[in-house]
Amino acid sequence: MFKKGKLFQALHVTRARLWKCKLHFPGRFAGRKGLGAGKACMPAGLRPPSLLMMADWAQSLLGIKGLLLDVSGVLYDSGGEEGGGVPIPGSIEAVKKIKASGLKLRFCTNETQATREKFVEKLQRLGFDIVVNEVTAPAPAACRILKERQLRPHLLVHDDVLPEFEGIDKSSPNCVVVGDAADNFSYKNLNDAFRVLIGLENPVLLSLGKGRYYKETDGLKLDVGVYMKALEYACDIQAEVVGKPAKMFFQSALTEMGIEPHQAIMIGDDIVHDVGGAQQCGMKALQVRTGKYSIVHPDKTKGDTKENAVRSPCLLSFSFCFGLRNNKQVLTEGCFPITADVYQWVVIIISILITIVTPGP
Numbered sequence: 508m509f510k511k512g513k514l515f516q517a518l519h520v521t522r523a524r525l526w527k528c529k530l531h532f533p534g535r536f537a538g539r540k541g542l543g544a545g546k547a548c549m550p551a552g553l554r555p556p557s558l559l560m561m562a563d564w565a566q567s568l569l570g571i572k573g574l575l576l577d578v579s580g581v582l583y584d585s586g587g588e589e590g591g592g593v594p595i596p597g598s599i600e601a602v603k604k605i606k607a608s609g610l611k612l613r614f615c616t617n618e619t620q621a622t623r624e625k626f627v628e629k630l631q632r633l634g635f636d637i638v639v640n641e642v643t644a645p646a647p648a649a650c651r652i653l654k655e656r657q658l659r660p661h662l663l664v665h666d667d668v669l670p671e672f673e674g675i676d677k678s679s680p681n682c683v684v685v686g687d688a689a690d691n692f693s694y695k696n697l698n699d700a701f702r703v704l705i706g707l708e709n710p711v712l713l714s715l716g717k718g719r720y721y722k723e724t725d726g727l728k729l730d731v732g733v734y735m736k737a738l739e740y741a742c743d744i745q746a747e748v749v750g751k752p753a754k755m756f757f758q759s760a761l762t763e764m765g766i767e768p769h770q771a772i773m774i775g776d777d778i779v780h781d782v783g784g785a786q787q788c789g790m791k792a793l794q795v796r797t798g799k800y801s802i803v804h805p806d807k808t809k810g811d812t813k814e815n816a817v818r819s820p821c822l823l824s825f826s827f828c829f830g831l832r833n834n835k836q837v838l839t840e841g842c843f844p845i846t847a848d849v850y851q852w853v854v855i856i857i858s859i860l861i862t863i864v865t866p867g868p
Contacts, residue, residue, distance in 0.1 A: 568856065572766045573611030575757070575785070576602075577775035578618065579721055580798020581849050583633055586723030591629060593724055595797050597850025599634045604850075606636060608857045611764045614642045615757070615773070617716035617750045617780075619686035619731065620665040623647065643760040645715035645750035646671040649684055652749065658711060660684040661703040663696055663734075682711035685738065685746075687731045697734065704742045712738055716750035718780055722799045751777075752784025761788075772856065774849055776800045795849050 579585050582598040605612050614637060618626050623646070627639050646668055653660055653675055661680035662672060665688050672684075683700045704710040718730035735746050750756050761768060768789030775781020776798030785792040794800065 570770055571610070571772055571791075571856075572770040573613065573761075573764050573772075574605055574853075574856070575613045575615045575760055575771055575773040575790070576605075576849070577751075577773075577777070577781050577798075578614055578616040578630070580776035580800075581774060581795055582614075582635065583630070584722055584724050584798065586725055592633060594633050594635070595849070599636075601850040601853040602636055604853050604857060610857070611766060612641065613760045613764050615751065615760050615775075616642065616644055617687075617718060617731075619645055619668050619715040619750075620689060621667045622670050625667065643756070643763065645756070646686070648756065648759060649713055649715060649749045650675060652713065652747075653682075653684075658682045658713075660713070661700060663691065663700045664688050664715070665691060681707060682713060683738070684713045684715065685731060685735055686715035688734070692734055697737065700738060701741050704738060704744065710742055710744050712742070712744055712746040714746040714748050714750075716780075717746075717748045717752060718777065720799065722776075727799065751775075752780040752787065754784070754788045757785055757788040757790065761790075774852060793852055795852065797849070 576582065581595070582602070583592045583594045585592040602612070616626070621629070623639050623642050623644050626644070627637055627642060630637050646664075650672060652658070659676045659678060659680050659682065660672070661683045662669070662677065663683060664672075664686035668686060680703050683704050685700065688696070704712060712735070714731060714735040716730065717732040717735065719732050720727045720730050722728075735748075738744075739746055748756075757768075757773070761771060764771070769791075771790050773781060773785035773790050773792040774795060775785075775792065776795050778794050778800075782792040782794050
């Protein structure tokens, strides 16, 4: 157990961090008396939360030993010249702070347009401290499944991820593997995959993810889930998802880290596949306001009211995190709605954990 004073010290540190970072607090806090009351000098909607409200948050962080980070939309936006991408401000520093804190770290990505090696090389060029064995990705997981079940795939994937499937028997296909094939998603290629599936007595469709779209530097792009659904519909089958939000995918990352679900926090930009998927696995999760969130909801968090609060992804993200509400449609004054970028979240989480676990004098 930690000393009583440590918890309140952690809360005070976090409250100061939140105020300094100027994270978003909906207008429902305006005019509240007591510890949660806002300061007149702060802009409307930027109110420091009460220490009482933050107590549940700090309590929920006890026992946290590791963080799982989504990559695209959280650490960087893909695209740009030669597909290199652009780091999101503060994300390089966030990774450094996690590693310096002693927390275990895993990068969980649905990236299927390159091998893990090429993907890591790109992130290293962008300035990230990352190595291949810290990355959990769908393609290697799919290869394990193919070998275990003696499946021979017809591949509908990006050309750059094909090296991941070297050594896999592809003769006389008895299944289809679909990934983020980008320009390879032509009518001909989709139809070829359809013909393989429809001709099988027991068709098997493995999908390297389930996302609807993702963000690149020039805007949103359709993701693999769109094409997976087309094949499901045409063949009247259910795909097996290898990647987020599949429980098996998150569990694989946790196993590699050597920790249990309740000891980890997932940070992502997708409320369904990152936050919801992690929660289904028994983890806590946080949604950042970068990546696809920043494009789809650019002004969603401004001037929230009771009438529109239940529709705000900002509020949903935090209720998912700490189990304050399991029903998306039920959000009350008791929840603590706040989102930020990954750097601000990492600073706050580490501040709390270090303050709580550091022995007192």
